Amino acid sequence: MRKSWQNKMKITAEQVFAGEEKVIARAISLIENERQQVFPLLKELYSRSELAYLLGVTGPPGSGKSTLVAKIVSGWVREGNKVAVIAIDPTSEFSGGALLGDRIRMDDISTNKDVFIRSMATRGYLGGLNPAIFDTVVVLSAAGYKKIVIETVGVGQNEIDIVSLADTTLVVTVPEAGDEVQAFKAGLMEAGDIFVLNKADHPEVNKMELVLKQMLRLGNTAGEQAENRWEVPIVKTIATTEKGIAELNKTIAEHQEFLTEKGENQKAPGKIISNHLIHLLEESLKRKYLDPLKESPAFAKLLQEIAAKKTDPYSAMEELMANFKERLG
Numbered sequence: 001m002r003k004s005w006q007n008k009m010k011i012t013a014e015q016v017f018a019g020e021e022k023v024i025a026r027a028i029s030l031i032e033n034e035r036q037q038v039f040p041l042l043k044e045l046y047s048r049s050e051l052a053y054l055l056g057v058t059g060p061p062g063s064g065k066s067t068l069v070a071k072i073v074s075g076w077v078r079e080g081n082k083v084a085v086i087a088i089d090p091t092s093e094f095s096g097g098a099l100l101g102d103r104i105r106m107d108d109i110s111t112n113k114d115v116f117i118r119s120m121a122t123r124g125y126l127g128g129l130n131p132a133i134f135d136t137v138v139v140l141s142a143a144g145y146k147k148i149v150i151e152t153v154g155v156g157q158n159e160i161d162i163v164s165l166a167d168t169t170l171v172v173t174v175p176e177a178g179d180e181v182q183a184f185k186a187g188l189m190e191a192g193d194i195f196v197l198n199k200a201d202h203p204e205v206n207k208m209e210l211v212l213k214q215m216l217r218l219g220n221t222a223g224e225q226a227e228n229r230w231e232v233p234i235v236k237t238i239a240t241t242e243k244g245i246a247e248l249n250k251t252i253a254e255h256q257e258f259l260t261e262k263g264e265n266q267k268a269p270g271k272i273i274s275n276h277l278i279h280l281l282e283e284s285l286k287r288k289y290l291d292p293l294k295e296s297p298a299f300a301k302l303l304q305e306i307a308a309k310k311t312d313p314y315s316a317m318e319e320l321m322a323n324f325k326e327r328l329g
């Protein structure tokens with residue numbers, strides 16, 4: 001009961017601009033659960049604010065991403081920034097909650113008044129980034145978080161999409177991750193702006209650094225001309241003891257500067273907005289046409305006809321598409 005009462009309360013743009021954490025948390029819950037209701041707010045926030053700088057952090061589970069993020073964020077907060085962390089949680093499909101480990105890892109920053117941490121599920125969006133993540137970035141940016149970190153797991157399509165959203169992408173790897181590094185080749189190799197070789201306290205670290213260097217050299221020979229290009233660095237860290245974190249933060253700042261100088265505060269804003277618009281349309285078409293269609297007698301009849309081999313799924317699809325065309329005009 002209480003929850004639905006809370007959700008019904010209207011949030012104003014002014015409240016979000018004022019940056020009150022409770023309001024922001026409620027806005028994000030609405031974004032996740034009652035999207036329609038929050039679109040008027042998002043319209044206003046989007047047109048009245050600039051998107052924050054986004055740092056994407058990706059890499060295999062257990063490589064130390066959350067530990068690193070906590071240290072990076074501590075550094076930013078010491079410099080006077082308000083920072084938000086979105087932990088993308090692929091496991092919460094069933095649990096619906098944050099990864100316990102991440103909570104603990106980020107404990108020392110989570111109580112800081114200048115830090116906002118939220119975990120979000122990717123459920124239901126296997127084919128791309130959950131549009132709720134972009135919407136959350138809009139809210140957090142409007143609320144005055146000038147730097148936002150998105151932590152994600154693995155090297156799947158979701159990660160590549162998150163990379164397309166981020167200004168700077170850190171790819172985290174560890175000395176013992178031989179096979180996973182091979183998997184990087186598939187996509188993230190090109191997407192990483194900075195490689196972090198974490199767990200540098202491991203004896204195999206130098207060997208792994210060589211392997212990474214070789215792979216990066218291969219990647220760097222292709223593409224743009226050298227003077228215009230960001231040379232992807234490898235930064236060695238021991239996240240647990242903070243060794244290398246100062247250098248990592250410096251390297252991140254350099255990349256942000258590089259983007260600003262190139263006039264690209266966002267990597268590819270056109271593509272990001274285009275993806276988001278398509279996602280919004282997909283959501284809306286599903287809600288408006290596909291969900292009701294599934295409940296309709298015409299649909300049930302077609303299913304029966306397919307079962308009886310009077311028609312087939314392909315012809316049925318064409319027939320339905322023709323109907324849509326009529327209805328969409």
Ligand SMILES: Nc1nc2c(ncn2[C@@H]2O[C@H](COP(=O)(O)OP(=O)(O)O)[C@@H](O)[C@H]2O)c(=O)[nH]1
Nearest residue numbers: 061062063064065066067198199200238239240
């Ligand atoms: N030895 C060592 N352990 C680390 C280092 N960084 C993180 N860890 C540990 O690795 C485990 C996984 O870290 P976590 O940050 O949760 O990884 P994530 O799954 O990538 O977010 C934790 O037990 C950390 O304490 C490091 O540099 N060296």
Ligand SMILES: [Mg+2]
Nearest residue numbers: 065066102151
């Ligand atoms: Mg983590």
